[in-house]
Amino acid sequence: MSEIQKHFIQVVVENKFGVLSRVAGLFSARGFNIDSLSVAPGIDPTVSQMTIETQGDDHVVEQIVKQLNKLIDVIKVVDLSEFSFLCRETLLIRVNTARPGDREEAFRISEIFRARIVDSSPATYTIEVTGDTEKIEAILNFLKPLGIKEIIRSGKIAIAREEQHGGHRPSKHSIEGEYSHHR
């Protein structure tokens, strides 16, 4: 048994109604976890791109990849964890700024994390920040003392780094030669 690890899986699907529920249904029906999910249309409007954050040992992740591929509407599946990749999420957070000095503090923290204040009211700021999970967690910790009114986090999106992407590294999820290249 290999150990349980976090995986980011990129899935390119047909941009049709019901596809998201096929993917989500697959995960629940087979007992796989979805830790986060983000979906949006690709440049080609007939496809949608999903980033699914999941976890499992090698055996489970192999099955996830294969089962996703088996869905008729799924065009391509890539386990990004086999590559070096970038991962981002966005946080929208509304903090209290009613006490004296709060607004300056919120502003300073935003500066440090290269966050942006995207909305303000007399007693609150709404801050937008994008980054990897550590950065999001860090700014959250800094902002907490101000008093958090509301937060909302996006699912994670991930992309493989360029230099690795075209490489011919064999996938961990099939023994070499399991598939034929002649269809």
Place this chain on the structure above:
Amino acid sequence: MKMSGAEMLLESLKREHVQHIFGYPGGVVLPIFDALFKDPSLQVVLTRHEQGAVHAAEGYARSTNKVGVVLVTSGPGATNTVTGLADANMDSIPLVVITGQVPTKMIGNDAFQEADIVGISRSCTKHNFLVRRIQDLPRIIKEAFYIARTGRPGPVLVDLPKDVIVDKGDFIYPDSVSIRSYNPTMQGNRWQIRKAAQAISKAKRPVIYAGGGIISSDATKELLDLVTLTNIPTTLTLMGLGALSGTHPRFMGMLGMHGTYAANMAIHHCDLLIAVGVRFDDRVTGKISEFSPHSKVIHIDIDPTSIRKNFHVDIPIVGDAKNILKDLIEEIKEINKPEPPSKDKLIDTWIEQVDEWEKEHPLTYEHDTDVIKPQYVIEKVYQFTQGDCIVSTDVGQHQMWTAQFFKFIKPNTWLTSGGLGTMGYGFPAAIGAQKAHPDKRVIAITGEGSFMMNIQELATVASLDIPVKIVILNNKYLGMVRQWQEFFYGGRYSSSFIGQSPDFVKLAEAFGIVGLKASRHDEVENVILDGFSRRGPVLMEFHVDPEENVFPMVPAGGSNIEMIFEAPEHRDDRKKRDSILTA
């Protein structure tokens, strides 16, 4: 010329060479049934329940390797197909199931007879479609048939809203299908096949473990060629019976929970396991950590998810079994060229060992002339037919006895619910098979429990004069449940006694078909002779030993070599048994 959606559907079905539709009418599909009324080239087989229609289509599909077609209405009509869809999905049976749906504008409004069948059936179909525009209809039907029959076959559901059924449009049927996200791998990787051939040539104790995939891919000839060439002892799964003749000298019988001693021992002791068109189901492997512990594993399957889902594999080959076996045979011949005959010698001692296991514990039962032994009935049916027939079963003890004691000579002659284990499958499946093979003898072997689950189809066989022969092994119990209760639940027969079954002979007569009954051992042969020589549908009921058990048995979760051949605590409860017999 503009055509309605209903007309387009029928035209599309004809382009797919459909001849029979199993179905049941209702509100929103009335325009389709109206179109069918006007067009006699498509024959509707009206069942008496939608579940029966799906199982009938499964029987049709399995006995022909063609796609079975079902047509039902929305709401309850659609939900009644779910068990059949799940069954076909587990056993890789190609179906296209067309369900009516409420008009597009009313979807989501909880309209009369509305059910979200696309949502409900998502996890028990290979794929499903909701047709939202009439111009998509022909393409979707084409794709549905393509998806159902290619790759690992399975059921595809097409949901047709009422407005699409009545709308009119131009009919353009595509010549070919291309789905960018669906390209099943057909050819095996040549290097892997070479590696497999080398492993086979080196193996001292090889075993072939083949299954339903051989039947789906029509690879029986190739399997036989491989066995003939290599002389490797072969076992088949429940779904694979008939893939190699039951009379072949290298056939060891079925493996698994109720498999033969020889097959399970051979799997356990082999040094090379050649798995073809199988999925290492838990009923086959028993305790997975102790399954075939000493072997190198070759796994050939068209479904990549089957590979390494339950069991480790050393040489995986994804692709169509027929193509791969052909290539594999070629490769083996290539390797054997320099020194052809040595191969046989290499595994001679292994074959002797398998023969010894076969002699040690052959499939057998206690012969008794005081009662009718269920296995005896099956043996007699086999003797009478010599295997020249199509046999369907339901699920339970009678299913296992049929798998054990009936010899299936040819593929596509054995219809059973393997993966889902659906009681009520067998009788409608026999109806479907009989529609596909009007001149063949079709036999539904069932138990009194399973038969009750789709007994309404007696009206179907009576009204359409479908000459299915029904063999009921009535033991007054849900036999397999009772067996487990006897072995593992202290003999507490909770809810498994169903001795209050109807008088099946009278029931048959009430439906307008012939009913025959045997209660004594010496009546069995006469009933079989009489029943099978009649022309139309016949129901034959056999009052069999109520507490007969299926052996050998691997207790659930046990290792396959821990087979038992008698009840764990042998209870001599003659009195109780006799009182049931005379009741």
